[in-house]
Amino acid sequence: MILEIAWKNVWRNKTRSLIVITAVTIGVFAGVFTIAAMNSSVVQRIDAAVNEEMSHIQVNNKDFRSSSDIRNVIDDYPALKSTLESLPGVVNTTGRIIIKGIASTASKSTGVEITGINIEKEKEIFTLYEKLIPGTGSYFSSETKFNTAFIGEKLAKELNIIRYTLTGDALSKLESDGVPAEVVAKLGSVRDQKFPTDKKFSNSVATLLTPAELKNFNLKIKEAAWSYREGSKVILTFLDMENNQTGAAFRVSGIFRTNNDMFESLAVFVPENELRQLTGMEEGTYHRAIARLENDELTDNVTPMIRGSLPGYEVLSWKEIQPDLAMLADMMQAIYGIFMAIILAALAFGIVNTMLMAVLERTREIGMLAAIGMNRRKIFSMIMLESVFLSIVGGITGMAVSGAVIAATAKNGINLMKYSEGMEALGYSAHLFPTIDVQFFITTTILIVLTGILSSVYPARKALKLNPVEAIRGE
Amino acid sequence: MAVVQINNVYKTYHDTEVEVKAINGVTLSFNKGDFAVVVGPSGSGKTTLLNLIGGLDQPTDGEILIGGHRLSELRPSELIDFRKDHVGFVFQSYNLIPVLTAAENVGFIMSLQKWPKEKRKARTEELLDSVGLADRHNSRPSQLSGGQQQRVAVARALAAHPEFILADEPTANLDSKSAESLLDIMEKLNRDEEMTFIFSTHDVRVMKRARRVITLEDGKVISDEIRS
Numbered sequence: 128m129i130l131e132i133a134w135k136n137v138w139r140n141k142t143r144s145l146i147v148i149t150a151v152t153i154g155v156f157a158g159v160f161t162i163a164a165m166n167s168s169v170v171q172r173i174d175a176a177v178n179e180e181m182s183h184i185q186v187n188n189k190d191f192r193s194s195s196d197i198r199n200v201i202d203d204y205p206a207l208k209s210t211l212e213s214l215p216g217v218v219n220t221t222g223r224i225i226i227k228g229i230a231s232t233a234s235k236s237t238g239v240e241i242t243g244i245n246i247e248k249e250k251e252i253f254t255l256y257e258k259l260i261p262g263t264g265s266y267f268s269s270e271t272k273f274n275t276a277f278i279g280e281k282l283a284k285e286l287n288i289i290r291y292t293l294t295g296d297a298l299s300k301l302e303s304d305g306v307p308a309e310v311v312a313k314l315g316s317v318r319d320q321k322f323p324t325d326k327k328f329s330n331s332v333a334t335l336l337t338p339a340e341l342k343n344f345n346l347k348i349k350e351a352a353w354s355y356r357e358g359s360k361v362i363l364t365f366l367d368m369e370n371n372q373t374g375a376a377f378r379v380s381g382i383f384r385t386n387n388d389m390f391e392s393l394a395v396f397v398p399e400n401e402l403r404q405l406t407g408m409e410e411g412t413y414h415r416a417i418a419r420l421e422n423d424e425l426t427d428n429v430t431p432m433i434r435g436s437l438p439g440y441e442v443l444s445w446k447e448i449q450p451d452l453a454m455l456a457d458m459m460q461a462i463y464g465i466f467m468a469i470i471l472a473a474l475a476f477g478i479v480n481t482m483l484m485a486v487l488e489r490t491r492e493i494g495m496l497a498a499i500g501m502n503r504r505k506i507f508s509m510i511m512l513e514s515v516f517l518s519i520v521g522g523i524t525g526m527a528v529s530g531a532v533i534a535a536t537a538k539n540g541i542n543l544m545k546y547s548e549g550m551e552a553l554g555y556s557a558h559l560f561p562t563i564d565v566q567f568f569i570t571t572t573i574l575i576v577l578t579g580i581l582s583s584v585y586p587a588r589k590a591l592k593l594n595p596v597e598a599i600r601g602e
Numbered sequence: 603m604a605v606v607q608i609n610n611v612y613k614t615y616h617d618t619e620v621e622v623k624a625i626n627g628v629t630l631s632f633n634k635g636d637f638a639v640v641v642g643p644s645g646s647g648k649t650t651l652l653n654l655i656g657g658l659d660q661p662t663d664g665e666i667l668i669g670g671h672r673l674s675e676l677r678p679s680e681l682i683d684f685r686k687d688h689v690g691f692v693f694q695s696y697n698l699i700p701v702l703t704a705a706e707n708v709g710f711i712m713s714l715q716k717w718p719k720e721k722r723k724a725r726t727e728e729l730l731d732s733v734g735l736a737d738r739h740n741s742r743p744s745q746l747s748g749g750q751q752q753r754v755a756v757a758r759a760l761a762a763h764p765e766f767i768l769a770d771e772p773t774a775n776l777d778s779k780s781a782e783s784l785l786d787i788m789e790k791l792n793r794d795e796e797m798t799f800i801f802s803t804h805d806v807r808v809m810k811r812a813r814r815v816i817t818l819e820d821g822k823v824i825s826d827e828i829r830s
Binding site (some may be wrong): 132134135138139302314491492495496497498499500501502503505596599 | 653656658659670679682683685687689693695697699700701702711712713749757
């Protein structure tokens with residue numbers, strides 16, 4: 128009966144209850160969705176770091192990282208590999224040759240990290256090959272007598288391998304893509320002109336178009352002008368096993384695009400056998416062993432196990448290689464906590480305010496209930512249940528709306544292209560796929576109900592303090 | 603045997619500076635089947651006396667015994683249970699629970715007493731029938747007239763077989779026809795079920811029907827007239 132009365136009481140002032148429920152719904156939705164969007168950017172960054180750059184655990188010759196000497200190889204890689212593969216949670220391993228060097232073209236040169244890879248194994252462990260920009264190559268799959276290299280878009284731009292040229296075809300494509308004819312006509316003055324850098328091209332286009340035109344069409348124009356000559360050549364120079372400088376020309380067999388500019392500008396991947404020939408490194412020797420785990424959560428447990436099994440090696444988890452990422456993940460948890468605490472506090476004040484109004488409006492009725500024999504526990508429960516119902520209806524609706532919107536946006540993502548430059552410079556994707564784990568969802572729902580219960584205490588106590596005689600008398 | 607025994611009861615209120623003796627040494631007893639009214643001018647102590655009898659308020663001095671219970675010895679929580687199990691209340695402003703139907707209002711105290719659903723339903727039907735509202739079971743208070751609401755209040759007060767009913771100005775907000783009809787019902791219940799009614803009123807229609815009229819003035823009983 129108390130449950131029934133409490134539920135009916137919630138709806139006796141429909142407008143007020145609906146306003147509170149809507150406010151709670153919007154508050155919960157705003158909080159949960161914002162957290163999901165923020166979370167997505169961190170999750171995507173960690174996924175990219177693990178799946179494209181580092182994998183879960185790396186094992187190095189203990190002196191390799193401090194000296195970067197090519198001769199600091201893993202002593203007995205086959206034994207290390209079988210030890211790694213015997214440990215629970217490790218699902219795959221591969222070796223990498225890592226050499227610091229210089230990449231040059233006719234016009235530019237820059238420092239790089241050259242990684243010699245076993246192509247098939249890399250494809251099993253890393254997803255970087257999926258980041259190949261269409262039309263730039265085949266990721267080592269075409270037959271060629273030349274040395275081949277897989278490089279990042281940022282490096283390709285730095286080395287002037289990628290240029291910007293608005294050819295006649297590019298201008299026609301722009302027009303067919305919906306760019307107004309007058310804008311295309313303005314661009315005619317830079318037709319077939321070769322711009323070695325993104326910046327020079329952008330500056331030139333900016334002088335031709337109005338700010339509004341630039342805002343609307345800049346990305347399309349840049350995309351159309353992006354030009355790359357397949358099979359471009361890069362000279363890689365490095366030290367061999369005898370500490371003599373060596374090098375060779377490598378044909379670019381593909382350009383990858385990630386959200387991490389730093390990685391894109393430093394990493395050069397080449398087949399390990401090509402690097403062995405040039406450096407004189409023996410077959411089966413590597414500087415680094417990579418271990419892939421079943422999932423990210425195992426990292427903290429498996430890392431010490433590997434460390435224990437492989438004394439004398441440097442064993443690093445992805446969290447240790449990029450502590451900023453691990454710290455970010457932890458910091459985000461704290462931020463989510465603060466964010467939800469603020470939303471729950473707002474919810475609590477809303478409920479307290481509404482329920483106080485309800486109690487004060489119903490002084491006489493509550494007095495009558497006490498007079499005819501409804502005890503304090505039941506009156507307290509009734510007011511508490513009303514608050515809980517309000518929070519549950521609003522909270523559950525908010526969670527349901529959040530769940531639906533997260534599910535809807537997770538499919539196609541939210542594209543923040545406007546901020547892509549800044550976000551990608553920091554290694555974050557501008558295309559967010561909101562995500563939230565089930566545990567957060569359940570915890571938040573429980574916290575909403577708990578907040579409802581806690582916020583009911585003050586109004587319910589207020590109701591208990593009413594003196595039936597005075598309550599009935601006062602009207 | 604006395605259903606209600608009031609022995610030399612005082613109730614004093616301390617206003618900011620003045621001491622107000624709302625009840626000033628009242629001794630009374632009510633027997634089973636009484637149909638009594640407490641009358642007197644405003645401020646004479648009628649409502650205070652009813653509140654004391656109903657256990658809503660505690661006397662400053664003296665004792666009130668109801669069915670062998672000494673009210674002053676009961677703790678607040680026991681007083682609430684005492685009211686639920688022994689006293690029926692009818693208020694001037696009906697005071698029904700607005701979100702419940704007539705039947706649910708009548709069944710409310712029975713549900714607090716944890717009556718089985720079937721038994722509660724049967725008693726509710728019997729009571730609504732006896733107050734002439736057999737066809738308004740599912741009406742909310744807002745869908746009933748004042749007279750009908752007060753009849754539901756009477757049915758609610760009777761529901762759990764209290765020892766007596768306290769009715770504070772029950773006809774004050776009713777038109778003549780509704781008031782007479784309500785009094786007919788109460789008289790019938792008094793006659794047929796020997797239910798004890800104690801009213802406080804200014805209403806001459808109630809006074810005319812009463813078989814006992816107690817007059818209060820300045821918190822004192824100045825007359826206690828038994829009519830045949």
